[in-house]
Amino acid sequence: MNQLNFPIVDAHIHQWDPYHTPHAAALAVKLFGKHPRILDKVVRLVKPKDLIDTVGLTDYITAPYLPADYHKDIGHYTVSRVVHVEASWHHQKGTGVVEETQFIQQLPFSQENIKLAGIVATADPRESNFKKILKMHKKASPYFRGIRKMAAHHEDPGIHAWNDDPHLYTDRKFLKGFEALAQYNLSFDAWVYSSQLKDVIALAKRFPETSIVLDHLGTPAGLFGPVGKHTGITQTARDNIYFHWKEDLAELAQCPNVYTKMSGLFMPVLGHQFHTRRTLASKQQIIELVSPMINHALQCFGPYRVMFASNFPMDKVSTSLTNIIDAFSDIVAAYNSEVVEQIFCKNAQQFYKL
Known part of the structure; x- marks a missing residue:
C-alpha cells in the first residue's frame, strides 16, 4: 500500500441538503424522509428510469451530504482542502443558481478540520445575463473559481441526458458567452460522455487561453457492462467504447490548456453492478478495473495535468472513498512513485489557484 504522507486536496466533491435547499427530491424527502422504503418507492415512481439507473440507488441521493458526512467517508486519510462542484441545484431560473454558492460558502467545513478552498458553480453561457451571474457568484464567495455546465448527453435514450443539447459545447450562443470566462480569469469544468x-x-x-478540466476522464458509459437500452451489451461493443475513448482522450490531451480529473470511475453509468448486489468494490477490484484507464490518462496528460478527485458521494454507490484513495494512489505510485503528491495535491492547487 502506498502511504500518503501529505494532506490530500480533493478537487471534486458535492454537498447538498434536500431538507433545506432546492433539490430534485426535496418534496419527497420532506414527506417520506423518515420512511426510507416508502421514500425509495416514491422517488423511483416520480423520477425517470434513466436517471435512477444512472445513480444506481436512491438512498445516498436523497440523504443530506454535508461536511461531517464527507469527513466520515475519508476515514484515516487527511484531506486539507476540497473543491465543491455544482450539484444540479434545483432553482435554475434566472440568478437562482447563485443560491448554491451562498449555501456552500456557509457550510461548517472548519469544524471537520477541512478547508473549503474552491467552488465551481454553475451558469449557462447561453443566457443573456451570464456575465451578471458570474459577478454574483464572485460576490457570493471568495472561493468561486469557475463554472461547470454539464453537457453529458448520450445517443442511447436509456442513458440519462444531463443537458437538452447533444452538442452544447459547440452551440453558437454557448461559445459567445464562454468568452467571458477568459475575461474574468475563470476555469471551466467540462462533463460529457466519451462519445462527446x-x-x-x-x-x-x-x-486556448481558458483553463478547462475534463471531469471523470470523460465517462465512457457502458465500458464495464450494459447500460441504457443498447450500450455496452457485448464485449465487442465495450472494446469499441474503450478504443474510441482512448483515441479521443489522447487527442484532447494535446490541448495544453486541458487537465483531467481521475474521478467518477465508479458511477453506475459506466456499467458497474456493485449496487445491484449491495456490495462495495474492494481495493483490488478497483485496481483491476480502472488501472488501464488511469495509466492511459497519465500517459496522455502527463503527471502535471491529472488531478485526484473523489466525486463523492456519487461514487459511494459502488465503493468506499478509502478504497478509492487506497487503489488510485497505488496505481499512480506504480506508474511513477515520485508524482503521487503532484496528482493528489499540487495539480488541483495549481489549476484552481487555491
Whole structure:
C-alpha cells in the first residue's frame, strides 16, 4: 500500500441538503424522509428510469451530504482542502443558481478540520445575463473559481441526458458567452460522455487561453457492462467504447490548456453492478478495473495535468472513498512513485489557484 504522507486536496466533491435547499427530491424527502422504503418507492415512481439507473440507488441521493458526512467517508486519510462542484441545484431560473454558492460558502467545513478552498458553480453561457451571474457568484464567495455546465448527453435514450443539447459545447450562443470566462480569469469544468469528447476538443482549441478540466476522464458509459437500452451489451461493443475513448482522450490531451480529473470511475453509468448486489468494490477490484484507464490518462496528460478527485458521494454507490484513495494512489505510485503528491495535491492547487 502506498502511504500518503501529505494532506490530500480533493478537487471534486458535492454537498447538498434536500431538507433545506432546492433539490430534485426535496418534496419527497420532506414527506417520506423518515420512511426510507416508502421514500425509495416514491422517488423511483416520480423520477425517470434513466436517471435512477444512472445513480444506481436512491438512498445516498436523497440523504443530506454535508461536511461531517464527507469527513466520515475519508476515514484515516487527511484531506486539507476540497473543491465543491455544482450539484444540479434545483432553482435554475434566472440568478437562482447563485443560491448554491451562498449555501456552500456557509457550510461548517472548519469544524471537520477541512478547508473549503474552491467552488465551481454553475451558469449557462447561453443566457443573456451570464456575465451578471458570474459577478454574483464572485460576490457570493471568495472561493468561486469557475463554472461547470454539464453537457453529458448520450445517443442511447436509456442513458440519462444531463443537458437538452447533444452538442452544447459547440452551440453558437454557448461559445459567445464562454468568452467571458477568459475575461474574468475563470476555469471551466467540462462533463460529457466519451462519445462527446470531440466537442471538448473543439472547445479547448477555440479557447486556448481558458483553463478547462475534463471531469471523470470523460465517462465512457457502458465500458464495464450494459447500460441504457443498447450500450455496452457485448464485449465487442465495450472494446469499441474503450478504443474510441482512448483515441479521443489522447487527442484532447494535446490541448495544453486541458487537465483531467481521475474521478467518477465508479458511477453506475459506466456499467458497474456493485449496487445491484449491495456490495462495495474492494481495493483490488478497483485496481483491476480502472488501472488501464488511469495509466492511459497519465500517459496522455502527463503527471502535471491529472488531478485526484473523489466525486463523492456519487461514487459511494459502488465503493468506499478509502478504497478509492487506497487503489488510485497505488496505481499512480506504480506508474511513477515520485508524482503521487503532484496528482493528489499540487495539480488541483495549481489549476484552481487555491
